[in-house]
Amino acid sequence: MDLFEYQGKQFFASYGMPVSPGEAVTTVHDAVAASERLGTPVMVKAQVHTGGRGKAGGVKFAADIDAVRTHASNILGLDIRGHIVENLWIEKASDIAEEYYVSFTLDRSAKKHLGMLSAEGGVEIETVAEETPDAIAKIWVDPVDGLTEDQCRQWVLAANLNPDVTDQTVELLLKLYEAYTSGDADLVEINPLIVTPEGKVHVLDAKVTLDGNAGFRHDLAPFDATQPRDEREAAAHAKGLQYVGLEGSVGVIANGAGLAMSTVDVVNQVGGKPANFLDIGGGANADVMAGALEVINNDPDVQSIFINIFGGITRGEEVANGIIEAMNRVNIASPIVIRLDGTNADEGRALLEPHLSDRLMMAPTMLEAAREAVALAEGSAS
Numbered sequence: 001m002d003l004f005e006y007q008g009k010q011f012f013a014s015y016g017m018p019v020s021p022g023e024a025v026t027t028v029h030d031a032v033a034a035s036e037r038l039g040t041p042v043m044v045k046a047q048v049h050t051g052g053r054g055k056a057g058g059v060k061f062a063a064d065i066d067a068v069r070t071h072a073s074n075i076l077g078l079d080i081r082g083h084i085v086e087n088l089w090i091e092k093a094s095d096i097a098e099e100y101y102v103s104f105t106l107d108r109s110a111k112k113h114l115g116m117l118s119a120e121g122g123v124e125i126e127t128v129a130e131e132t133p134d135a136i137a138k139i140w141v142d143p144v145d146g147l148t149e150d151q152c153r154q155w156v157l158a159a160n161l162n163p164d165v166t167d168q169t170v171e172l173l174l175k176l177y178e179a180y181t182s183g184d185a186d187l188v189e190i191n192p193l194i195v196t197p198e199g200k201v202h203v204l205d206a207k208v209t210l211d212g213n214a215g216f217r218h219d220l221a222p223f224d225a226t227q228p229r230d231e232r233e234a235a236a237h238a239k240g241l242q243y244v245g246l247e248g249s250v251g252v253i254a255n256g257a258g259l260a261m262s263t264v265d266v267v268n269q270v271g272g273k274p275a276n277f278l279d280i281g282g283g284a285n286a287d288v289m290a291g292a293l294e295v296i297n298n299d300p301d302v303q304s305i306f307i308n309i310f311g312g313i314t315r316g317e318e319v320a321n322g323i324i325e326a327m328n329r330v331n332i333a334s335p336i337v338i339r340l341d342g343t344n345a346d347e348g349r350a351l352l353e354p355h356l357s358d359r360l361m362m363a364p365t366m367l368e369a370a371r372e373a374v375a376l377a378e379g380s381a382s
Contacts, residue, residue, distance in 0.1 A: 004089070005207070006024045006047060008207060012175075016175050017179070018202050019203045023090050026088070031068055036065065040065060041061065041064075042068060044062050044071040044072055044090060045059045045089040047085070047087035048081075050082075053080055057075070060074075075088060094196060098162060099121035099195075100118065100192060101191045102117045103188060104180040104188050113140070113147075113181070114138065114139075117139070117173075118135050119161050120132065121191055121193060122191065137158040147173075147177045152173045152174055156169050172193070187207065188206075188208050190203050190204075190207075191207070192204050243279075245276050246277065248272065248377075250273065250374060251306065252274050252308070253305065253306070253307045253308070255309050255310065261277065263366065266367060275302045276296065293330045294330050303376065304337065304373045304376035308366055312343060315343050316343060316347055318348075324352070327355075336360050337372045338352065338360070338361070339363050339364070340362065
C-alpha cells in the first residue's frame, strides 16, 4: 500500500519526526487558499504513486500567490509516468544547507531489516549506488534485538554526516525505525532528509509503503481510499482479492502470491500474455472462486482462464467443489484450464472429471496448462 508524500509525512509526524506544514488540495482555488494560510513562499507538489515528479514538472517553487496559481493550474491533470495528477501538496518552502538519504526496508535474504544512510541525498539512491557505492552506509538490524542508540551513532559516523547534527540525526533515525516496525511498513524512505541553515534536521520528502495485511492493527482506510485502481482492481478489492490488472489475454487465478507470480511468468514463458495477477490466498471455496471468476470474466480482454492451484492447507476436493459451484453461479465467457496439485489433488480431479468439456479442461502440469491456456486465448483472438 503506497502512500502519497503528504500521507507519508503525516505518518512520520505521528512518530514525532519534524515535517513541514502543508495542506493537501485538489483544485487551483484550494491551492491558492492553502498558500495564503501557510504564507509564501511554498512548494507546489504533485501527489502521485510514482517517482520522477520533479523531472516531469510536478514539483515547483512558488514565491508568491500568482506563481501558486500558475503552477497548480499546470500540474493538476499532468501525466507523470501514466499517473494523472489529481492531488497537490502545498508545503511551506524550506531553506536547505545539506541533503541526506535514509531508508529502512526488509532484506529477505539476510532475514533482517536493512537501513541505508548517505550524505548524498536529493538524488535517486540507485544513481548513488551505481556511481559512488561507498557513499551509502548500510546497517542490518535483527528484528528481535531492534535498533539501539549506539548502533545509530556508529551508523551516522560511517555515513560521514555533519557531526554537528549527530544527536538530532540519531534521534530521528530511532523514530524512523519505530515508524517502520510499529507502523508495519515495507519501506520508509526520506530523500532528502535535510539540515537547515539553522542546523535543524528536517524531513523534506517521504516515501512510505505499508503492509496492507496489517489493517487489523491500524486504521488504513484513509490510505486505502487513495490507492490507484482500475475498475477491475476496484472490483477485486471489494471482494477481498489480491489482484493486479495487466494487459494480456490469459486470466490467471492462483492460491498464494508466489504461485500467482510463477503462473504469470510461465504464461509469458510459453508465449502468452497474462491479463492479471490474482491471488485467492488460502481459501478456494465457492464464494472466493466465484468472486475471482466474476472479476476476470468482466475483463473484456480475457480470452482464456488459467486456474493454478497447489493444495497445502487448501484441499483439492474443496478447490474442485468451489470451481464447480462457482461455474454454476457465474456465466463464464472464456474457456478454463485447471492445474490442480498438492493435498487431495486426486480427489479434486476426480470431482472435476464429469464436468470437463471444451470449456473446462485439466492439465497435469503448470507448463502444459499454461500452453493450453495460451493456445485457447490465441485461438479465441483469431
